[in-house]
Amino acid sequence: MQEYLNGLNEPQREAVTHIKGPLMIVAGAGSGKTKVLTTRIAHLMNNGVDAFNILALTFTNKAAAEMKERIERILGNAEARNLYIGTFHSVFARILRAEAHRIGYPNSFTIYDTDDSRSVIKTVVNELNLDDKHYKPNVVGSRISSAKNALVGPAEYATDYYIQQEDMRANRPAIAQIYAAYANRCFKNGAMDFDDLLLKMYELLKNFPEVLHKYQHKFKYILIDEYQDTNPVQYQITKLLAAVHENICVVGDDAQSIYSFRGATIENILQFQKDYDDVKVVKLEQNYRSSQNIIHVANEVIKNNKGQIPKNLWTENKQGDKIVLVRTMTDNDEGRFVADCIQEQKLRYHFYNKDFAILYRTNAQSRSFEESLRRMGIAYRIYGGVSFYQRKEVKDFLAYLRVIANTRDEEALKRIINYPVRGIGKTTIEKCVIAANEQNISMYEVVSRAGEFGFKAGTLEALQNFHTMIRYFQSMLTNTNAYDVAIQVGKHTNLVKELFNDKTTEGLARYENIQELLNSIKEWTESPSNEDGELGDKSLGSYLQQITLLTDADDDKGEQDAVKMMTIHAAKGLEFECVFVGGVEETLFPSGMSINTREELEEERRLFYVAVTRAKQKLWLTYANARYRFGQLVQNDPSRFIEEMPEQYIDKTYAGGGARNNAGSDMGSAFERMQRGFGFGGSSNAAAAERKYGPPPSRKPSSKPEYLPVQPPAAKVVAHVPSADFVASDTSQLQAGQKVEHQKFGFGTVSSVEGSAHNPVATIQFEKNGEKKIMLNYAKLRIV
Numbered sequence: 079m080q081e082y083l084n085g086l087n088e089p090q091r092e093a094v095t096h097i098k099g100p101l102m103i104v105a106g107a108g109s110g111k112t113k114v115l116t117t118r119i120a121h122l123m124n125n126g127v128d129a130f131n132i133l134a135l136t137f138t139n140k141a142a143a144e145m146k147e148r149i150e151r152i153l154g155n156a157e158a159r160n161l162y163i164g165t166f167h168s169v170f171a172r173i174l175r176a177e178a179h180r181i182g183y184p185n186s187f188t189i190y191d192t193d194d195s196r197s198v199i200k201t202v203v204n205e206l207n208l209d210d211k212h213y214k215p216n217v218v219g220s221r222i223s224s225a226k227n228a229l230v231g232p233a234e235y236a237t238d239y240y241i242q243q244e245d246m247r248a249n250r251p252a253i254a255q256i257y258a259a260y261a262n263r264c265f266k267n268g269a270m271d272f273d274d275l276l277l278k279m280y281e282l283l284k285n286f287p288e289v290l291h292k293y294q295h296k297f298k299y300i301l302i303d304e305y306q307d308t309n310p311v312q313y314q315i316t317k318l319l320a321a322v323h324e325n326i327c328v329v330g331d332d333a334q335s336i337y338s339f340r341g342a343t344i345e346n347i348l349q350f351q352k353d354y355d356d357v358k359v360v361k362l363e364q365n366y367r368s369s370q371n372i373i374h375v376a377n378e379v380i381k382n383n384k385g386q387i388p389k390n391l392w393t394e395n396k397q398g399d400k401i402v403l404v405r406t407m408t409d410n411d412e413g414r415f416v417a418d419c420i421q422e423q424k425l426r427y428h429f430y431n432k433d434f435a436i437l438y439r440t441n442a443q444s445r446s447f448e449e450s451l452r453r454m455g456i457a458y459r460i461y462g463g464v465s466f467y468q469r470k471e472v473k474d475f476l477a478y479l480r481v482i483a484n485t486r487d488e489e490a491l492k493r494i495i496n497y498p499v500r501g502i503g504k505t506t507i508e509k510c511v512i513a514a515n516e517q518n519i520s521m522y523e524v525v526s527r528a529g530e531f532g533f534k535a536g537t538l539e540a541l542q543n544f545h546t547m548i549r550y551f552q553s554m555l556t557n558t559n560a561y562d563v564a565i566q567v568g569k570h571t572n573l574v575k576e577l578f579n580d581k582t583t584e585g586l587a588r589y590e591n592i593q594e595l596l597n598s599i600k601e602w603t604e605s606p607s608n609e610d611g612e613l614g615d616k617s618l619g620s621y622l623q624q625i626t627l628l629t630d631a632d633d634d635k636g637e638q639d640a641v642k643m644m645t646i647h648a649a650k651g652l653e654f655e656c657v658f659v660g661g662v663e664e665t666l667f668p669s670g671m672s673i674n675t676r677e678e679l680e681e682e683r684r685l686f687y688v689a690v691t692r693a694k695q696k697l698w699l700t701y702a703n704a705r706y707r708f709g710q711l712v713q714n715d716p717s718r719f720i721e722e723m724p725e726q727y728i729d730k731t732y733a734g735g736g737a738r739n740n741a742g743s744d745m746g747s748a749f750e751r752m753q754r755g756f757g758f759g760g761s762s763n764a765a766a767a768e769r770k771y772g773p774p775p776s777r778k779p780s781s782k783p784e785y786l787p788v789q790p791p792a793a794k795v796v797a798h799v800p801s802a803d804f805v806a807s808d809t810s811q812l813q814a815g816q817k818v819e820h821q822k823f824g825f826g827t828v829s830s831v832e833g834s835a836h837n838p839v840a841t842i843q844f845e846k847n848g849e850k851k852i853m854l855n856y857a858k859l860r861i862v
């Protein structure tokens with residue numbers, strides 16, 4: 079027997095050596111599905127199948143590269159490079175490059191990323207004389223994306239009764255029209271968006287029999303990993319391709335289906351058995367990855383989902399450590415705990431940085447972990463998502479700071495000169511660039527001397543206003559720290575307000591990221607520069623320098639000894655010795671937007687299952703009592719998933735904050751601070767600037783005492799939005815024995831008030847919710 083078969087268990091070997099005909103492997107996490115797929119490819123090649131005839135679809139490009147490498151190792155030659163292996167998108171893009179001319183696209187078509195695609199939608203909306211505030215590019219874009227993934231083209235979209243009803247209900251009847259115009263525009267530009275890579279591939283196979291024939295005979299063997307997450311268009315394409323030879327092998331786990339929001343459906347697994355005669359089904363139940371404790375916990379939690387395909391996942395591995403459940407005061411404490419813990423584990427058990435993964439539900443959560451790891455000098459790398467400082471909105475904001483610090487930074491200037499929109503259009507920008515080149519001066523100098531360049535009156539005014547604003551910020555530079563400048567930028571540019579008003583999921587994430595950025599600048603500004611506690615140089619220039627260095631380090635793509643950070647979605651299929659899952663709190667995980675139906679909640683639970691089953695040896699689940707979200711300090715209960723884990727497998731611990739909290743972490747949301755700071759005129763320098771340049775347009779004097787919670791401009795969060803009543807009450811006089819009402823915890827009696835005068839903390843005995851410690855600066859409390 080070939081050596082590579084020796085290491086497999088019986089059902090695994092059965093799956094690997096089943097060469098002809100459809101094969102489905104449904105199995106739990108860590109049971110060797112991906113290993114089977116890889117070994118099967120090697121086995122096929124070993125049995126005379128040409129690498130050119132094998133198509134393998136994986137979940138990430140990284141997984142594809144790893145598979146190739148492993149296959150080469152098994153076979154000991156370089157044949158593996160001839161495999162067609164990669165993600166659906168990358169493999170189809172490759173095929174489309176060869177065939178695109180047939181459907182009227184240039185073979186060198188452009189691929190639009192989400193940003194490009196949203197910007198085209200916006201253009202189209204405006205050209206149709208529709209309001210892009212109502213027909214928001216994100217909202218329209220996600221509708222179009224869903225349609226494409228369900229194989230619904232513009233014509234069908236416009237005539238489908240249910241789709242039309244849905245759009246009417248949302249008061250957006252013109253989406254069909256926008257969809258058609260958008261598709262036309264992309265076609266005219268010779269561009270495909272991500273969804274087109276699937277849709278056009280399907281159309282190509284459907285409408286060109288000779289193309290279908292060619293690829294059906296090329297790909298005699300098809301293998302698909304993570305089949306539970308394929309959507310209808312992916313399903314249809316693979317069905318077409320496999321129709322002649324029917325050598326299709328799919329592996330998946332219904333308990334790990336986590337992409338239904340992108341149109342993936344578990345039905346594909348169930349349908350597979352109906353699509354082909356004689357499907358061989360193999361079940362794998364032995365887990366080789368995780369400790370017994372981890373497997374028990376994962377099994378118990380997923381049991382709460384109805385309608386899973388029954389599986390009995392077990393392991394011969396050691397019982398292992400208990401799962402550690404960690405409560406912290408704030409998200410910053412959570413970050414600190416994780417960094418401390420990594421340091422300690424490394425010393426005690428000889429782990430390396432790369433043995434650790436930090437997983438989270440939303441990208442914005444990475445910030446507090448990044449900060450703490452950075453402070454401890456622990457190398458980290460963010461996978462899948464964009465590093466925090468590379469995200470568009472963060473870059474936009476930083477671009478303002480860059481221009482203020484150095485007006486010659488033309489890239490930064492171009493980024494923000496008309497963002498948010500202020501009437502400085504493309505033509506004007508081009509004109510500025512040309513004039514700058516002609517006169518050999520910077521683009522900013524052209525802007526600053528706009529009067530000399532013959533701009534039309536309206537444009538001239540817009541340029542001058544922009545220039546005045548930047549000068550106002552610059553006037554603060556000499557005596558003001560980076561945070562004070564940043565706060566003024568957030569206020570005067572309307573950047574924060576713009577993001578705040580964008581109510582889509584992405585808008586929300588962007589808004590949160592800016593809050594995170596402001597929080598971090600604040601913390602940097604207030605933290606000592608050395609161990610002696612000296613504050614050091616806290617100027618904007620100094621801040622930008624350290625951010626730039628951080629970004630450079632992030633770009634290092636080499637295999638480093640670094641802690642891995644990613645969302646749980648991006649962690650699918652991967653494994654790590656030690657895993658931290660952060661933010662295991664109600665409204666965050668499960669997400670507050672996914673608790674309204676059983677289906678949504680079950681998908682969150684599957685996501686939890688995915689997170690837990692990434693760990694080989696050690697697992698920590700952390701949750702913070704309070705974290706900054708949506709511009710305010712939000713108090714959360716622990717996730718309901720925690721209650722679903724049997725106590726016997728768990729160690730609970732409190733890693734707490736308290737004295738270790740520095741002021742920066744407890745000062746309220748950046749948004750509040752922004753408003754407060756502004757209400758008081760900010761720093762003396764801001765006042766000086768105002769005397770010189772006049773008051774900034776939206777400034778309102780405020781008589782509110784400092785540290786009183788300020789209500790955000792509009793209700794953004796469904797839960798935890800303080801009503802005017804709750805916010806307005808003055809809780810500074812609170813004393814033991816008083817009765818209060820908390821917006822979330824209900825009625826209670828104050829037992830004691832402690833903490834500093836600036837940051838008092840009350841212990842309150844709530845009638846229904848027991849004893850809680852409440853930070854009065856942020857409490858939604860009312861004295862009754």
Ligand code: ATP
Binds near residue numbers: 650
């Ligand atoms: P997931 O559901 O997370 O994608 P999976 O089912 O694809 O997991 P793999 O990643 O293939 O599982 O395998 C999990 C771990 O178990 C890997 O480290 C793999 O090398 C190991 N493994 C799988 N089968 C065996 C085996 N028969 N003997 C020893 N180790 C194995």
Ligand code: MG
Binds near residue numbers: 112113303
């Ligand atoms: Mg796998």
